[in-house]
Amino acid sequence: MRTTQANKPIPGCDGRDRPPLRSRREFIGQGTRTLGAGVAALVLCDLAELTEYAKASGLTTSSAEPLVSGYDWTKHAYVYLIDLRKCIGCGYCVQACSRENDVPEAYFRTWVERYEVSRTGEVRVDSPDGGMNGFEPVVTGQEVTKAFFFPKLCCHCTNTPCVQLCPVGASYRTLDGVILVDEQRCIGCGYCVQACPYGSRFIHPVTHTASKCTLCYHRITKGLKNACVQACPVGARRFGDTKRVGDEVARIIATQRVGVLQPELLTEPNCFYLGLTREAR
């Protein structure tokens, strides 16, 4: 084998082993020790973080600062009630929500549907612009025997698939029962939008994050009513708190025949309907 400068044989190529240099072994040993120390430090850091976590969630005696000043979220558990027998389809709830929350055009945090059922059981459903500008009369040529309006919004489910499926933890449930989206962490994958059986989510065209009804969290934490509930002129939409003593909505939900949408999916919605009928999905 020729051994010129340019064509040095690689050690070991001829089939024989060469012992490693002592310094290399030492280097590796030193490196491993340093690495081990670093990892140990990391573990201790994480443990420290865990104790912070324990403190914050009230597992230890010291209390953390409330997330929203002047508001204790552990004292509320919100529920929403829609009386379908009362809705007149004015769509002012949709309008109020849109103004209150700066909802982009052609997307809806809440909307109203209109169902017209013929004698033969055929169902015609529509929701012009989500009901934002009310409804116009339509002529279907069929004899309509049953018709009603159907407001819809995010059901803030207890076992919601949207939180289960969010890959980064941007979709979450607050301790007072509201499903919110962390707009700074959302990566805009759209999985939660696909996962919602009720179609209440959308990807915001400007922020490119998931967006939906927040129960007007910025209002209810200040003791105000949600915009849609306040706007409803006939009291079809109602907002309640099961942790509040004497709450009327909570009482109705507990005592009257309320229904939910798609109960077989066991998402445990917290939006209840009075006067639910089989045509509704």
Added chain:
Amino acid sequence: MEHTKHIIRAVLLLIVAAVSFVIIRHFLIPETFGAYGHFRAASVTEHAAPAPVHGGVEACADCHDEPSDVWSAGKHVTVSCEVCHAPLGVHVRDEEQVAAMPVDKTFRLCGRCHERLVARRTDFPQVVLRDHVRENGVGLATDDEMKEGVCLECHNAHNPSE
């Protein structure tokens, strides 16, 4: 085993990569994450932060006690002022008027609730506007078109039975 040096080196490389990931990840986790569940707790504060846009009827009554009194005596007491007018934020900011409060005085506003629709519950007052206007002898602009403000010729918007 004897001839495994290359395997060991490759595995070491992988371990270094994995450990670097663990270390880097640690510094990338947002501050308030995990405090109450698998989310960033500061997001809750962010959601609660914005100022409300709608004010509520008490805010209107503060300045407009006359229409408010008329309104609270009639059937429209269940209709919030901001529904027919506009959200408080359009009209007043920081206790000062910034613009005139808009209102739609045409039949379209009234018809939005009171136009007869099949799906509307029958115990709610609704009419076929054209017929209602004709029957009550109020003029139509042309044979077909209704005058824009026709409803207000007979009804007080705040208290419709007045």
Added chain:
Amino acid sequence: MGEHTGYLFPNDLHILWGLMIVMYPYVTGLVAGAFILSSLYHVFHREELRPIGRLSLVASLGFLVFAPATLLLHLGHPERSFGIMVTPNLSSAMAMFGFIYAAYMALLLFEIWLVHREDIIMLASRSQGIIRTFYKLLALGVYDISQEAKRVDHGVVVILAGLGIPAAALLHGYVGFIFGAVKANAWWSTPLMPIIFLCSAIVSGIAMVILLYQIGMKFSGRKIHAPCMQSLARWLWMFVIISVTLELLEIMTLAYEAAEEWEVIGPLLGNQLAFSFIGIQLIAGALIPIILLGIVVLMSPYLTDQIRNTLCFVASLLLLMQVFAMRWNVVIGGQIFSKSLRGFRESHMPDLFEKEGIAVAILIFVLPLVFIVLFNRILPVFEPPDEEVPIEGGPSPADSE
């Protein structure tokens, strides 16, 4: 936007997961399929597949490298995508992407490295200057290619390839699970989804390797190894049959049970998806390849090499098209009907030059092929001809050159 029929939920008017999300399972399917094919050689020692043993690994790597591009192009905030590895939500199948991808990449690189190690060391000794340094680095500074070292390598490769089968299955199976576990979508929600995805992934992987092998041999002026092609045809045929059976089974069950979801899925398959489902996925993409491959498998003694190669080539092209159509029908199809189960959108047609458009999709499909060609420049992807193992009863390598 297209026309709608019936009633759609107001937020349901837009197809959210477009061409890039169709491409993603397509590309990871090629990754998983090519790898599982390579394991037939590396784990189960099907010697007749030796000619494509390295090619399938490198093909897997090529598509693996470009798979994340599809997702990053789709995300609303790709710059935040590292979030799935920093704060993964463990109940989300999608969050598993980062870890599964990284683990599989590590495993595949390790295996490719071991398979090519001898070549790396040989090339290191034969080259000069910066290229020499490059190969020396690639060898991790160890130049042992003794018999014992090669035995160690082989043992580790078997382990890696063995571990790699579930890893590859997981890499593509979890995508099927992402769809299959969405109870809100009647077309996606089925326990069969991961296995359907996986079987059709294997189909696409084998088809891709057949095409690459034939084209590669053509360009280097070498003969295609007939027993290898025969074996590939056989495996492909089997997996096509399994895959199509599962796909049809799902639809037959839906049609038979005739529950609420059939009200939309039936019309969906008959109208909006008529061309892509019946035309491509079933007839042109499944029935015809099954016939062509059936001829290859069942009538092998009567075929010349030329006919066998051509039949396999055509069948593979059709099957690559079929697997794409299947992904399209699942992803886009599942979004054509509204969650109201009362309305349909018109079928989605992506633009040529948008972020999630046709041009980008073609690019993402072609770049891995370029990768394979470039890889071949660095390390040979095909076994040298004089090392081809003669198979009993088959043509000996001496006949080929």
